[in-house]
Amino acid sequence: MRLFVALDIEEAIQQRLSAYVCELKPRVSGVRFVNNANFHVTLKFLGEVASPEEVTQRLRQIEHAPVALNFRGAGFFPNPRAPRIFWAGMEAPLLADLAKKVDTALSGMGFAAEKEYHPHLTLARSGSGRPRPYPGERSPEGFQQLARLVDGSAAPEFGTMTAHEFYLYESRLAPGGAIYTKLERFALGGTDPIR
Ligand code: 3AM
16 A cells, blocks of 8 residues: 555644635646645655555654644745645744654665655645656646746745644545545654644
């Protein structure tokens, strides 16, 4: 099965993200926006895993404090001139640390180690949706329009939350967009988030 590790988003933030997307949607065409129910913050993409048991067992060993996140701003990967992924940004100083622990816990299992962690929440994708384009894959006109709209407006604020858990997700690719299912929950310990 195709797996990834991610944080879930609180309802209030999900609604603000969704309202922001709803304002943009009618103003651009040909952009594949992510379904609200699929909003998440990926810590690590694993890809095909034959048996998730070892992954689960290793992720259970992680000890980490709850993570405070301030969702604000929006931008594009790889950059606004050739946009392929449209994302909401966040200030979350502890998130890279948690992503590193996930990476370390799973090292030696054959997953590619993350070179650099770029925290983001994907709002829309173009083309294959892969982080890197296929050779010659161009960013569509709708995405260029979107980049102009976003670059010309103030940075949106989506609110703050504290993540007290993270999840192992399964991603099933389907014609209408990927279907994500939570397989396992992992608690982030301690009582107070470190900011
Ligand atoms: O959190 P987002 O939505 O940015 O882009 C995919 C998604 O990230 C990413 O894993 C998350 C869950 O599908 N993803 C998909 N294929 C990938 C790949 N080959 C990938 N990340 C890295 N390499």
